[in-house]
Amino acid sequence: MMFGWIVLGLIIVIVLVAITAYNRLVALSQRVGQAFADIDVQLKLRHDLIPNLVETVKGYAAHERGTLDEVIKARNAAISAQGPAQVSAAEGQLSGALGRLIALSEAYPDLKANANFQQLAGELSDIENKIAASRRFFNNAVQEYNTGIQQLPAVLFAGALGFTHKEFFDLGTSRAEVEAAPSVKF
Numbered sequence: 001m002m003f004g005w006i007v008l009g010l011i012i013v014i015v016l017v018a019i020t021a022y023n024r025l026v027a028l029s030q031r032v033g034q035a036f037a038d039i040d041v042q043l044k045l046r047h048d049l050i051p052n053l054v055e056t057v058k059g060y061a062a063h064e065r066g067t068l069d070e071v072i073k074a075r076n077a078a079i080s081a082q083g084p085a086q087v088s089a090a091e092g093q094l095s096g097a098l099g100r101l102i103a104l105s106e107a108y109p110d111l112k113a114n115a116n117f118q119q120l121a122g123e124l125s126d127i128e129n130k131i132a133a134s135r136r137f138f139n140n141a142v143q144e145y146n147t148g149i150q151q152l153p154a155v156l157f158a159g160a161l162g163f164t165h166k167e168f169f170d171l172g173t174s175r176a177e178v179e180a181a182p183s184v185k186f
Contacts, residue, residue: 021154025163028145032166035138036084039169042131043078043091049127050075050094053101053120060111061104071097084138088169091131098124135169142166 054068061068074094081090102121105112112118146165149158 017153018157021157022161025145025148025154025158025161028141028148029163031141032138032145035134035141036169039087039131039134039138042127042134043087046094046124046127046131047075047079049120049123050098053098053117053124056114056117056120057101057104057111060108060114060117064104067097067100067104071101073097084142084167084169095128139168142168 050071054071057064058068071094074090074097078087078090078094081087102124105117105121148154149163149165154163
């Protein structure tokens, strides 16, 4: 009889530990999803700003068609990207293209002095800072989640319950180029 109570007590403790660990992993997973949604909001703002910026530049540097087309192509690829890995790669390409677009302003003093261009470039710079902050928050959430699924007791059943390793929002090989772009100077 006493052995039965001990076994029942152990089963209850194991179930409670499993429920607690599962709930913690769900909360961490939700935090990762929310953090990615925050990045997505900032990226949408940037995607919405780009056509206005391109149109402004187009009026001053129409013969720079290749750069303008590259920005639009990179924007479209970034909009259609899915998941952190694809989105980060596409956004890295877009950031590089935007950096080249902003660099055009150095060659065109009239464009550089244009109030609309200055406003759009300022908004872009602000959005880039917000994206960087959102990316840091996302990567922190991913790090906490990945650590959570690797710690005891969660590691014993996390995989069986569908909790798998999540990828960081990484800038990849073009990190130096992206970090340098876009620097807006007037």
